[in-house]
Amino acid sequence: MSWSGPGFVIAIIAISTIGWVINSWIRAKHGYPVENEWGGTTALGFDGLEEDYPNAVRKIALLTSENEKLNGKVSRLEERIAVLERIATDPAQRIAREIDSLR
Template sequence: MTEKLVFIQGLFPLIAVIVSVAIAGWVVTTWLRIKNGYPLDGSWGQALYPKNNDETVERVKLLSQENAQLRAELGSIKDRLANVERIVTDSSHVLDREIEQLRGTRN
């Protein structure tokens, strides 16, 4: 019985250090979230104090508009890239013929 007690007494400081480090990590993580404006999460990942003020709503609207503009720009870039790929992969004699046809229509 005394051997088990000695073993447990020797293991207790290690367990105490592990628990202390885990708690300190949780406190630091929570502090960083609060400091940087992130909402706090509950045990199941739900937001405890979500920010639903007018500033947040306006920010979401602006980000949505910017997202739509960027998607439209990306679409036009994809179209241009498709034309460039067609020109690059097109055989040179077909491209030369098309250029000569364009020159002929200008003159």
């Protein structure tokens, strides 16, 4: 291979470009800011969509409150299922005694 020919220079440029593209793709995939052509960074997210930012914040707040409500429902249902499992696995005489004691 000739180290002084134009093929070597083109190979170095191709390797550098491919490395830059792969690096940018990985950074964008994982949510890191991507560098632009002049060394600055381009933030991901609401670029050009500043008018949608309040709506996005409101939507996040609504989803958070809905998530809390659903977590509460799930915990209550888990408690009820635990009671039903205890009733289903206990001997019949014990359940009958508890029912009679409640009367």
